[in-house]
Amino acid sequence: xxxxxxxxxxxxxxxGQEVILRCVPIxxxxxxxxxxxILGQKVEFLVxxxxxxxxxxxxxxxxxxxxxRPDGSNFTLKIRSTKLEDSAMYFCAxxxxxxxxxxxxxxxxxxxxxxxTVL
Amino acid sequence: xxxxxxxxxxxxxxxxxxxxxxxxxxxSAIYNLQWFRQDPGKGLTSLLLIQSSQREQTSxxxxxxxxxxxxxxxxxxxxxxxxxxxxxxxxxxxxxxxxFGKGTKLTVNP
Numbered sequence: 001x002x003x004x005x006x007x008x009x010x011x012x013x014x015x016g017q018e019v020i021l022r023c024v025p026i027x028x029x030x031x032x033x034x035x036x037x038i039l040g041q042k043v044e045f046l047v048x049x050x051x052x053x054x055x056x057x058x059x060x061x062x063x064x065x066x067x068x069r070p071d072g073s074n075f076t077l078k079i080r081s082t083k084l085e086d087s088a089m090y091f092c093a094x095x096x097x098x099x100x101x102x103x104x105x106x107x108x109x110x111x112x113x114x115x116x117t118v119l
Numbered sequence: 120x121x122x123x124x125x126x127x128x129x130x131x132x133x134x135x136x137x138x139x140x141x142x143x144x145x146x147s148a149i150y151n152l153q154w155f156r157q158d159p160g161k162g163l164t165s166l167l168l169i170q171s172s173q174r175e176q177t178s179x180x181x182x183x184x185x186x187x188x189x190x191x192x193x194x195x196x197x198x199x200x201x202x203x204x205x206x207x208x209x210x211x212x213x214x215x216x217x218x219f220g221k222g223t224k225l226t227v228n229p
Contacts, residue, residue, distance in 0.1 A: 033215070043163070043208065045216035056215040091162060105150055105170060108217060112162035 002026045004111035006092050012117045013082055021077045021114045023092030032075045033093040033108060034067065036060075043091065049075065082118045089113045121146045123211050125220035132199055133228050140194040140223045142209035147187045153217060154183050154194050155208040163208065167194070199227045 005024045013019050025032050034046040047057045049067050066078045075094075079086055091113045095106040122145045132138050142152070151170045155163040167176045167183040169192065175184050182195040192209055206224045210217035 031215075035217075042221050043210070043217075043219040045218070048215035058216070107153060107165055107168040109165060110155070110163040115160075 004092055004094055004109055006090075006111040006114050008114060009112065010115045010117070012119065015084055015118055016081050019079050019082055019116065021079075021090050021092075021116070023075045023077075023111055024073050025075055025092065025094030026096075026109060027073070029094035029096050029109075031055075031095045031097065031106070032067075032069070033095075034077045035091045035093065035110075036088040037091065037113075038085075038088045046077070079116075082116075084118050087116055087118045089115050121149075121211055121213055121218040123209060123218050123220040125207075125209060125223050127223060128221070129224040129226075131226040131228060134199060134201060136199050136227075137195070137197050138199055138225070140196070140207050140209075140225070142192040142194070142220055144190045144192075144211040144218075146211075146213060147190050149187065149211045149213050151212050152183075152185055152192050153210045153212065154181075154192075155210065157206045157208055157222065159206075166207075196225075199225075201227045201229050203227050 007022045032049045035043050037043045045058050047061045048055045064080050068076050092111045093108040095108045124143045126141045153168045154166040156166055157163050167178055169176045169183055169185040180197040185192045204227050206222040208219055208222045210219045
């Protein structure tokens with residue numbers, strides 16, 4: 001069964017360093033998302049991406065964050081200068097579009113996550 | 120701003136029991152509601168998706184209902200098994216994003 005994959009599973013970095021989290025969405029999906037979950041807290045939306053541009057972003061997704069689809073299969077989240085409070089589990093998700101429908105009606109499928117630890 | 124609440128925060132039941140998990144949301148103008156399962160330190164597994172026009176969805180021993188007007192959804196698990204032990208999350212969708220509750224941690228005791 002197709003699934004979303006993410007690498008690495010765990011990333012440790014020093015405060016102020018740049019990190020890139022990678023995701024391979026399900027192959028025929030068109031809509032891509034990043035969420036994060038700080039330990040013990042709710043899963044929070046960061047950004048959605050369609051047709052090579054951001055379609056929606058949260059207030060968390062400031063200038064330190066960026067997303068890119070560098071090729072036909074990968075979807076990346078970059079954090080330019082990590083802070084201690086960026087430590088969290090980061091989830092990538094993807095969804096398809098129902099024929100004739102809107103993306104907002106579709107099921108989102110999540111990857112296993114990347115645990116980011118900022119020291 | 121959409122707020123999603125799940126009650127109870129934790130639930131412990133003996134194996135074989137039927138149980139109901141509750142989810143409430145403040146903005147009833149949603150497109151759909153999705154239920155997930157999360158195992159410790161793992162990703163989110165989608166269980167059921169209910170569109171705003173639907174009242175129920177079933178998958179195996181799971182049945183989810185949606186009452187938009189009252190801002191509520193329930194997840195019914197029949198004949199619970201120890202393998203059902205996990206955290207169950209509900210998420211409401213009004214735009215591109217899912218808004219999550221904090222989850223109900225379910226423990227099924229053999």
